[in-house]
Amino acid sequence: MATVSLRNIKKTYSNGFKAIHNLNLEIEDGEMIVLVGPSGCGKSTSLRMVAGLEATSEGDLYIGDKRVNDLEPSERDIAMVFQNYALYPHMSVARNMGYGLKNQGLPRDEIRRKVEKAARVLEIEHLLDNKPKQLSGGQRQRVAMGRAIVRNPKVFLFDEPLSNLDAKLRVQMRIEIKRLQQEFATTAIYVTHDQVEAMTLADRLVVMNGGKVEQVGPPLDLYEKPETQFVAGFLGSPGMNFMPARIQGQALLVQGDHRIDLPDMAELAQWDGRDITFGVRPEHLEACSEAEADFHLKVDIIEPLGADTLLYGHLPGSDSLMIAEQPGKRRYTRGDVVPLRVDRERLHLFDAETEQRLNE
Amino acid sequence: MATVSLRNIKKTYSNGFKAIHNLNLEIEDGEMIVLVGPSGCGKSTSLRMVAGLEATSEGDLYIGDKRVNDLEPSERDIAMVFQNYALYPHMSVARNMGYGLKNQGLPRDEIRRKVEKAARVLEIEHLLDNKPKQLSGGQRQRVAMGRAIVRNPKVFLFDEPLSNLDAKLRVQMRIEIKRLQQEFATTAIYVTHDQVEAMTLADRLVVMNGGKVEQVGPPLDLYEKPETQFVAGFLGSPGMNFMPARIQGQALLVQGDHRIDLPDMAELAQWDGRDITFGVRPEHLEACSEAEADFHLKVDIIEPLGADTLLYGHLPGSDSLMIAEQPGKRRYTRGDVVPLRVDRERLHLFDAETEQRLNE
Amino acid sequence: MHDNVVFNNKVLPYFLLAPQLVITLVFFIWPAGQALYQSFLIEDAFGFSREFVWLDNFIYLFSDDEYWNSIRVTFVFSGLVAFSGMAVALLLAAMADRVIKGATTYKTLLIWPYAVAPVVAAVIWWLMFNPSIGILAFLSWTLGHQWNHYVNANEAMAVVVIASAWKQISYNFIFFLAGMQAIPRSLIEAAAIDGSGPFKRFWQIVFPLLSPIAFFLLVVNVVYAFFETFGVIHATTLGGPGNATRTLVYKVYEDGFVGLDMGSSAAQSVILMILVITLTIIQFKFIERKVQY
Amino acid sequence: MIENRPWLTAVRHLVLILGIIVIGLPIWIALVASTNTSASFVSGVMPMWFGEEGLNNFRRVLTNEGRVLGVGVSASWMMWNSFIMAMVIAIGKITISILSAFAIVYFRFPFRRTCFWMIFITLMLPVEVRILPTYEVVASLGMLNSYAGLTIPLIASATATFLFRQFFLSIPDSLAEAARIDGAGPMKFFKDILLPLSVNNIAALFVILFIYGWNQYLWPLLITTDENYYTIVMVIKRLMTAGEGNVPWNIIMTTTVLAMLPPVVVVLVMQKFFVRGLVEQEK
Amino acid sequence: QTQIQFWHAMGGTLGDLTEGVVDGFNASQDDYHINASYRGNYNETMTGAIAAFRANEQPAIVQVYEVGTATMMSAEGAVYPMYQLMDEFSSGFDQSDYLASVTGYYADPNDNMLSFPFNSSTPVLYYNREAFEAAGLPDRGPRTWNEMEEFAETLMDAGYDCGFTTAWQSWVHLENLSARHDVPFATQANGFGGLDTELVFNDELQIRHVEKMGEWQQSGIFSYSGRTNEGSSKFYSQECAMYTESSAGYAGINANADFDFGVSELPYWDDMIDTPQNTIIGGATLWVLRGHDDATYEAVAAFFDYLTEPEVQAQWHMDTGYLPVTHASIAVTEDSGFYDENPGTDTSVRQMTAVEPTDNSRGIRLGNFPQIRGIIDESLESVWNGNATAEEALDRAVRRGNEQLRRFERAN
Numbered sequence A, B: 001m002a003t004v005s006l007r008n009i010k011k012t013y014s015n016g017f018k019a020i021h022n023l024n025l026e027i028e029d030g031e032m033i034v035l036v037g038p039s040g041c042g043k044s045t046s047l048r049m050v051a052g053l054e055a056t057s058e059g060d061l062y063i064g065d066k067r068v069n070d071l072e073p074s075e076r077d078i079a080m081v082f083q084n085y086a087l088y089p090h091m092s093v094a095r096n097m098g099y100g101l102k103n104q105g106l107p108r109d110e111i112r113r114k115v116e117k118a119a120r121v122l123e124i125e126h127l128l129d130n131k132p133k134q135l136s137g138g139q140r141q142r143v144a145m146g147r148a149i150v151r152n153p154k155v156f157l158f159d160e161p162l163s164n165l166d167a168k169l170r171v172q173m174r175i176e177i178k179r180l181q182q183e184f185a186t187t188a189i190y191v192t193h194d195q196v197e198a199m200t201l202a203d204r205l206v207v208m209n210g211g212k213v214e215q216v217g218p219p220l221d222l223y224e225k226p227e228t229q230f231v232a233g234f235l236g237s238p239g240m241n242f243m244p245a246r247i248q249g250q251a252l253l254v255q256g257d258h259r260i261d262l263p264d265m266a267e268l269a270q271w272d273g274r275d276i277t278f279g280v281r282p283e284h285l286e287a288c289s290e291a292e293a294d295f296h297l298k299v300d301i302i303e304p305l306g307a308d309t310l311l312y313g314h315l316p317g318s319d320s321l322m323i324a325e326q327p328g329k330r331r332y333t334r335g336d337v338v339p340l341r342v343d344r345e346r347l348h349l350f351d352a353e354t355e356q357r358l359n360e
Numbered sequence C: 001m002h003d004n005v006v007f008n009n010k011v012l013p014y015f016l017l018a019p020q021l022v023i024t025l026v027f028f029i030w031p032a033g034q035a036l037y038q039s040f041l042i043e044d045a046f047g048f049s050r051e052f053v054w055l056d057n058f059i060y061l062f063s064d065d066e067y068w069n070s071i072r073v074t075f076v077f078s079g080l081v082a083f084s085g086m087a088v089a090l091l092l093a094a095m096a097d098r099v100i101k102g103a104t105t106y107k108t109l110l111i112w113p114y115a116v117a118p119v120v121a122a123v124i125w126w127l128m129f130n131p132s133i134g135i136l137a138f139l140s141w142t143l144g145h146q147w148n149h150y151v152n153a154n155e156a157m158a159v160v161v162i163a164s165a166w167k168q169i170s171y172n173f174i175f176f177l178a179g180m181q182a183i184p185r186s187l188i189e190a191a192a193i194d195g196s197g198p199f200k201r202f203w204q205i206v207f208p209l210l211s212p213i214a215f216f217l218l219v220v221n222v223v224y225a226f227f228e229t230f231g232v233i234h235a236t237t238l239g240g241p242g243n244a245t246r247t248l249v250y251k252v253y254e255d256g257f258v259g260l261d262m263g264s265s266a267a268q269s270v271i272l273m274i275l276v277i278t279l280t281i282i283q284f285k286f287i288e289r290k291v292q293y
Numbered sequence D: 001m002i003e004n005r006p007w008l009t010a011v012r013h014l015v016l017i018l019g020i021i022v023i024g025l026p027i028w029i030a031l032v033a034s035t036n037t038s039a040s041f042v043s044g045v046m047p048m049w050f051g052e053e054g055l056n057n058f059r060r061v062l063t064n065e066g067r068v069l070g071v072g073v074s075a076s077w078m079m080w081n082s083f084i085m086a087m088v089i090a091i092g093k094i095t096i097s098i099l100s101a102f103a104i105v106y107f108r109f110p111f112r113r114t115c116f117w118m119i120f121i122t123l124m125l126p127v128e129v130r131i132l133p134t135y136e137v138v139a140s141l142g143m144l145n146s147y148a149g150l151t152i153p154l155i156a157s158a159t160a161t162f163l164f165r166q167f168f169l170s171i172p173d174s175l176a177e178a179a180r181i182d183g184a185g186p187m188k189f190f191k192d193i194l195l196p197l198s199v200n201n202i203a204a205l206f207v208i209l210f211i212y213g214w215n216q217y218l219w220p221l222l223i224t225t226d227e228n229y230y231t232i233v234m235v236i237k238r239l240m241t242a243g244e245g246n247v248p249w250n251i252i253m254t255t256t257v258l259a260m261l262p263p264v265v266v267v268l269v270m271q272k273f274f275v276r277g278l279v280e281q282e283k
Numbered sequence E: 001q002t003q004i005q006f007w008h009a010m011g012g013t014l015g016d017l018t019e020g021v022v023d024g025f026n027a028s029q030d031d032y033h034i035n036a037s038y039r040g041n042y043n044e045t046m047t048g049a050i051a052a053f054r055a056n057e058q059p060a061i062v063q064v065y066e067v068g069t070a071t072m073m074s075a076e077g078a079v080y081p082m083y084q085l086m087d088e089f090s091s092g093f094d095q096s097d098y099l100a101s102v103t104g105y106y107a108d109p110n111d112n113m114l115s116f117p118f119n120s121s122t123p124v125l126y127y128n129r130e131a132f133e134a135a136g137l138p139d140r141g142p143r144t145w146n147e148m149e150e151f152a153e154t155l156m157d158a159g160y161d162c163g164f165t166t167a168w169q170s171w172v173h174l175e176n177l178s179a180r181h182d183v184p185f186a187t188q189a190n191g192f193g194g195l196d197t198e199l200v201f202n203d204e205l206q207i208r209h210v211e212k213m214g215e216w217q218q219s220g221i222f223s224y225s226g227r228t229n230e231g232s233s234k235f236y237s238q239e240c241a242m243y244t245e246s247s248a249g250y251a252g253i254n255a256n257a258d259f260d261f262g263v264s265e266l267p268y269w270d271d272m273i274d275t276p277q278n279t280i281i282g283g284a285t286l287w288v289l290r291g292h293d294d295a296t297y298e299a300v301a302a303f304f305d306y307l308t309e310p311e312v313q314a315q316w317h318m319d320t321g322y323l324p325v326t327h328a329s330i331a332v333t334e335d336s337g338f339y340d341e342n343p344g345t346d347t348s349v350r351q352m353t354a355v356e357p358t359d360n361s362r363g364i365r366l367g368n369f370p371q372i373r374g375i376i377d378e379s380l381e382s383v384w385n386g387n388a389t390a391e392e393a394l395d396r397a398v399r400r401g402n403e404q405l406r407r408f409e410r411a412n
């Protein structure tokens, strides 16, 4: 029910550590923004500044039209779901969910009504009288969600809310969160370091690195057109293959001697002779006939995943690992040499020095 | 360097709990066997009996030609990697790795030589003087591996060695373990509850459930031809879609009214009128034209994973979740109704009662 | 389950246990049995004559106002020691919990009294309250009150309570502080988002979460006040004035070693043992419960 | 930081400083008193500032010059006795307890539960509740007036056994299993793995047990009649009642300072272990 | 050389003097060596010795206060009666040389001395002469309790905090009070007649006295300061100008008071009697414990002989204020001119020997007397702090004291 604006936000911790350099972000009403990035890149710091748990060192923070820099967390009309859920262990589920409302001075039965409604949505009605320790991980997660929902805040904040769950539950709760956020259409900021979670949940993704924003945009845009080598490498599993290359006319010379002709890529001419990093995702390396092959992969390890098969190997005469993902049917054996062709539409060129994207 | 045989192994714990009912398994020299199954199914128990950490209640256990039931763990010539690594916290990496050798009475410099060699293979030479708590999770894992390797045992035993690592590292170490096992060609038994790990590592997979073996075989065999509904559901992520169905002549009536004709499946005739469970993996539901469609999926949630997209939804007039996995290019929106066709070659029929596979 | 890790050795464990078992048997079990036996006897001081009197010693005790007084004194004393020691410690811990600068210095300056023997603490406080020359008695005199713990029962009680509680503050402080620091920050943050201010947070979130520790400390402090403060009383009030500070343990000692009334002293020992066992069981029940927390 | 209000921080510091002053007052008094003459305590208000007699007092007490202590032995000798008592009790308890905890946790044998409960019972019976019979047992063993009598009966403690037991239980089973696979027998495991891992706990326990031993009062009071075995703590009370009411407060306080110095130093020097030891004892 | 353990309860100045006497004996010969060791107060010393006896660790000689006499007497297997000891190991022992009032207390029914009367005392009143002068009082202590009240009020008007304080409240203000007024403290001749004695100190006299003391405590005329002799500090510090204490308090006062003091007789109620009876003795005697070899007892006898020497006795008397217990030593003291030089020092002797003792003033011999003292102390304290009336407190003390007597009777 509100936009959120971060304008020139900076954060320096009391020990002098600059955690956030200059953060600008305009979040639309009802949008789900996911902050993603490696550990220590400043995701939590950013989120906690929005929550008011951490003071901003510089810049302005707006929720709706109101500048909230100097408001207490409770006055910002936000709700937050913590990684460890932060449920009050001594209160029942119902009291946990109602605690914020109680502090707002709402009458008892209105609290009860709201709590019950939220519990119904989350299917935890039968747990309302339980204490947190009597709940499973997934149930606790739901209660933490419930506590956020029940207050009907302007903004939901999530700090890695799923990382304490096991893989199966994580997938399940991820879907649940998505469903709820869509249902309530509340603005949400979601922090995770898991790129799958980020991709699947985000309306827009903010990839952060070392206190700076690398790229912002819808997940598939970032996946398909990463602006930097960092983003390209961060998104996708298994990660993109990177190889040093040089541009020679309308072709790339990858790792010295593998030539890839790109007659259709007009821009190439302007970078003639330049050293670049060539990137291609494992799924864009397709097994092909000998004739069409760009590379010959000597397979060291085969990982049959059922639907797909991952081939780990190296190019003859090179040490660096290359990964190719093949759809499921064919069976490989160790030591196979597989001819592979790069999908011409899906290759990525990065400046070797700036690591910025070159091609469109 | 040895075969391992488990013959009619049973295990009843002192509290009377029957953890293993009747386990028979012949493991070939150099083979990597993965025991997989849900929590509590008896994987660790089985492994620990091989290690000698748990007594067998009945049956015979052979390593090579020797019956080892009554031997101490240290006399069985095995090495084990534990989930929490079980490194001795007060010893340096080198001493951790050499402790077993020292107890065998090997001279100091021979120990040093062996430890250094193993460390080189694992690329942890520079860590030899560190204490475990100075190491990252991945490094600890390597040390645990090193401690196993250095003794050059007949059998490697692994009990969920990767489950304490984060997702990225897990993938990386998985490959490492595979590489090492292939390099040393040592017989290995590997326990995990993660089906991806199981699929990718195993030469042969043993799927266990409730103290019994469900199915044994190469991973892709199990993936493609699961003998039971349990195995079908356990392998693959996201899991197989199951729907109640009934056989009617050469066709299936799925969930009452979705008709799937299977003219080529000769066996079908013999089960006419039978209630079955119909199973199809998400990746075998392909988007198709209206005309070809077996199902129409109303999409609730879209998860773009980059390479593929997962569609979560339900059939109109039904509540149960259906998942379809589509290769990457197309973009979907919430509320789309997607016509889907079942890959006729890849569908699974299970007896509704016995849950045993029906079709070839 | 630890059921697994077992070394299969038949005799070794007995060797390992032997020293502890021998000492336990000789110095704990045997005397306890002895106490039980003696509690049925009446003996003269030198032990020349003894008569088996069944439960007479117990009957005598429970029909003696003095004994009941001693029980009352013990409970009042223990309650006051536990309460005052814990209240001060809680206050200090709450203050120290959120202090960032100088936290370790504060801690260091607050924990050392633990090392001081109760009897030593008692002697110093006794001096400070000395009606003739004590600084605190003087302070009380300037406030218009004539302090005299030789005569005034409440004042004598106050001195022994203060001396005993003083030493326990450190102990309680350490536990409360550890307890507070173990409360996840996010819980406090969640409460802040839920709109509760610092005081409300303390009483509604922090304090309830400390309650297991508080309960544990209550038991520990009561046990301490019951049994370990003998020196405090022995070095100062000797149970007086009147019988105002004669705790059960002091009475056991007095009747046994001063009065040389072995039977009564033994009977009191037996009663005390029952009391300690009860307290310990309560404590253990609670620890078991807390483990699941 | 939520609610980083400066006044709240100021209040915190203020309360803490006040607390430290109140808690520190007794030690101030003791230190001051130990530097004054006994005449300063006859009338008026006791001295609140240091006097000139400090060195003199400490010398007299430490050497028992002119029998200031009213007994035939000096404070230095009694401190030595206290030290022996504290050390033997601390080391003895730790040794005995760690062995029995090892047996209880890592072995399965008949009567394990019985042994466990027997040790557990000792936790319930502090010396104070069974004064007389314990005295008589020690007497009948001829252990009155001996270091053995001062220490051995206090050496069995369920607390230390429990602490070690809890600690051993918290050591992952897999460590012992790894050791077994590495070919280590029980005593080797104890020596190579368990003992080195326990050093922190041992240190923590040591602090607490040293204090416990040093501060013993009732027990030495009961079983020593030979002055050569007097401890520094027990002699203080004797000073209080000697001398026809003319209490030599300066001498008492000098002795008091000597009696609390070693344990306080141990706590402060080993603060980290001490705090851990205490908190872990609870678990 | 034979080593002898001697446990005593003499702390402070008295302790030093005791050591002096022992050193004197050790120096006087080469055969025996007495190891004197201070064991805490009377109570602690006695109970310590009994406990030690039970543990077979008993000393050869233990100093036991008069209160413990009955307990020691009844322990026939534990004590070596003095008369037997001297009979066997000494040549010069002559019981008739001892004061009858002293031997009477410590003798068996056949008048045989059971213990050695090392330090016998009797309560007297000390007063601060400088204070008296400053307040304009005559240079003598109050003769009666009424006069005591007057004096105290005058002193307080003159700026003193309190009139008087006391040591050993039960001994002075109940036991000696009764004796001095010839009123029984207990039946059966205060216990001399048998174990079936009963306490009777809750009579008119005692109630009245305690009631008055209670009032005085409230008004400040009396200031209570503890059960033994903690009151000394108030006398030394001139907080209280009068002090009822054992004659043996003399040593400490002499050493610690930096003012002139006088000694006078214990006051009495002149409206109840005309002439006061004698006071009874307190202090302690030395008991010999069994379980040692003959060499030890030979040494003990030699020590006792040494202590009986008139010069030793007289010196001890003059140093400490304890009574001289032989006629010879009284003569030696008189001859030395000590009484003339230190007026008032003969008060105790005079007070003790002025009149013929009656059944009520011969002494008190009760079983479990230490506990009974404790009970009395408690009861008195409850009067001082206003929690009970004198009558209530004394009734209670009598009742509880009698229980102790019955327990003792049952055990022996």
Ligand SMILES: Nc1ncnc2c1ncn2[C@@H]1O[C@H](COP(=O)(O)OP(=O)(O)OP(=O)(O)O)[C@@H](O)[C@H]1O
Pocket: A013, A014, A015, A017, A019, A038, A039, A040, A041, A042, A043, A044, A045, A046, A193
């Ligand atoms: N209170 C603090 N004082 C000083 N530095 C801090 C503080 N909190 C965090 N930092 C530092 O700021 C950086 C960003 O921290 P932040 O918690 O935002 O990382 P994150 O992206 O959330 O990482 P993670 O995925 O591990 O949670 C880190 O380098 C961290 O060490």
Ligand SMILES: Nc1ncnc2c1ncn2[C@@H]1O[C@H](COP(=O)(O)OP(=O)(O)OP(=O)(O)O)[C@@H](O)[C@H]1O
Pocket: B013, B014, B015, B017, B019, B037, B038, B039, B040, B041, B042, B043, B044, B045, B046, B193, C001, C003, C004
């Ligand atoms: N010592 C024991 N005593 C009694 N039952 C036990 C014991 N150890 C394990 N069990 C039970 O035996 C069954 C199998 O245990 P096991 O540890 O082999 O499971 P697992 O397949 O390894 O599970 P997980 O994936 O959770 O490790 C479980 O139900 C467990 O509760």
Ligand SMILES: O=P(O)(O)OC[C@H](O)CO
Pocket: E042, E065, E066, E067, E119, E120, E121, E122, E168, E171, E246, E247, E248, E249, E281, E282, E283, E284
């Ligand atoms: O101070 P003392 O030695 O005279 O003894 C006083 C009383 O008799 C003790 O009961």
Ligand SMILES: [Mg+2]
Pocket: A043, A044, A045
């Ligand atoms: Mg974070």
Ligand SMILES: [Mg+2]
Pocket: B043, B044, B045, B159
């Ligand atoms: Mg397992």
